[in-house]
Amino acid sequence: MGICWGSPVDNHTPTTTGHLSSVVSQATASTVSNISKNSQFSAASGDEACLHGQILLSPNLREHSLAELRAATKNFRADALLGEGGFGKVYKGWLEEKGHGRKGNPMVIAVKKLKSDSLQGIEEWQSEVGFLGSLSHPNLVKLLGYCWEDHELLLTYEFMQKGSLENHLFGRGSAVTPLEWDTRLKIAIGAAQGLAFLHASDNQVIYRDFKASNILLDGSYTAKLSDFGLAKLGPSESKSHLTTRVMGTHGYAAPEYVTTGHLYVKSDVYGFGVVLIEILTGLRALDENRPTGQENLVDWIKPYLSERRKLKNVMDFRLEGKYPSRSAFQVAQLALQCIEKEQKNRPPMKDVVETLEQIKTNEKPIEPRTRASRLASNCNAHQPLHHNSPIYVKQYGGIHAYQTTPPRLR
Incomplete structure (x- = not known):
């Protein structure tokens, strides 16, 4: 994504441009300097999870004008809105490539626009530029550019066609396709690889806000971590x-x-464990509309993750039973390790990646279920606990389905 903040377009003087470049350079240079020192982001480190990632000593970020991004998003029109987070709103845009003699197919981008009343905006903007501008990995979203003009801060990113994991797990409506088991496991592995890359040097990067809404998916459901403001x-x-x-x-x-x-x-590993549980159950980490005692997913669901029989009762019903029970149980066991109360007892992300990949490798193909077997299963099996819950009707009962985003700790 890109960033924008500064003087009006008509008065975009060389001085303003120079100041902006200086701010961007300072944000990236200090981060690169600290991360590069004693870094081990190379194949020589032996961390298979971190292969193909690198530190960019000279970030190649494009400086946009405000007019350019207004045109790209049709003046930040409502129907271009992709979502909204703590930093601001994110819009879909179409950007003409520079250096071409004639107009071709414009590049699709995502444009993040700072909230005008955000006191944290400048700090989060600098953090975003500093980290995403200096780190490159297949499982980190790519920062393309920035803009600082007319007192506006904006960032431009690669466009992620499938949106966020949050939307696929909790979104409702005909436009949302439930994720199959293989896709869920692929997403978990990709997100784990991105987090392992951040943790893989002596000067580790702590992501601090790992959650389903910050895991974006490209056209082939490759997971990429986004939003490095914290x-x-x-x-x-x-x-x-x-x-x-x-x-x-x-x-x-x-x-x-x-x-x-x-x-x-x-502390990041704990957040990853919570997301693993969301992937298994299809339920939000925090939902005040669930019955008393079930609002916090981890506190409520933990006893059901330790036994395969119990786990079956809380698995996401949209999987329709089409998942390897052994693999699901192994993922649940890994999630329990990640959410250990004592941080020292949680596994490092490198081990998490290896465990998930081993689970994937050892899986047997899921056999298609016949109509007869489905009917028999429905007659003999207990309904999942969250289906019997009063919140089931409210969450999954059609056009009035409940949907919310957990509040940020501010």
């Missing part, structure tokens, strides 16, 4: 953690971070 460089070698103001999203934030403000690299 990312932080990890603790120095002499320290085990950072102490910082608690920011993130309720339901995904690790307990030690929420209660003490102590941020560990493995």
Whole structure:
């Protein structure tokens, strides 16, 4: 995505342009310098999960004008809106490629526009440019450019055709296609690889806001992490953690971070475990409209993840039973490890990737179910617990289905 902030288009002087370039250079240079030192993002490190990623010493970001991005998004028209987050709104746009003598097929992009009343906007913008402008990996969304003009901050990114994992898990309507098991596992592996890459150097990057809405999907359902506004460089070698103001999203934030403000690299692992549970159950991490005692997914569902028989009762009904029960149980066991209360007991993301890939490798093909077998299964099996819940009708009962996004910790 891109960024924009500065003076009016007509008065876009060389001084303003120079100031913008300086800000971008400072944001990327300090991040690159810190990440590059003692980094191990190479094949030589032996981390298979981190292959094909690299640190960009000279980020190649395009500087956009506000007029250019207005034209690309049809003046940020409502029907171009893709979504909205803590930073601002994201629009779909069409950008003409520079350097061509005649107009061809415009490039499809996503444009993130800062909220005018966002006090965190500049810091999050600088973090986004600093990290995504200096890191490249197949499972990180690609930052294309920025804009600073007319007191507007904008970022441009590659367009992700399939939207967010959140929308596929919790969205409703004919436009939303339920994810099959193989696709869910592919998404989990891709997201884990992106997070493992961030953690794979001596100066690790702590993502800090891992959640389903920040996992974007391209046309082939390849998962890419987005929104690095809250990312932080990890603790120095002499320290085990950072102490910082608690920011993130309720339901995904690790307990030690929420209660003490102590941020560990493995605080990200907790958030990953929560998303694994969402992938299994099709239920949100936090939903105040669920019955009392079920609002927090982790607290409610944890007892059902430890036994294969119990797990079957909370699996996403939209899978229609078409998943390998052994693989699902193994994923549930991994999720339990990731959400361990003590951060030191959680596995490193490198191990998480290896476990997920092993589960995928050892899977047997899912046999198609006949109509007779489905009827027999429906007659003999217990209904999943969340289907018997009063919230089932509200969440899945048609056009009035409930949908919300957990509040951010601010």
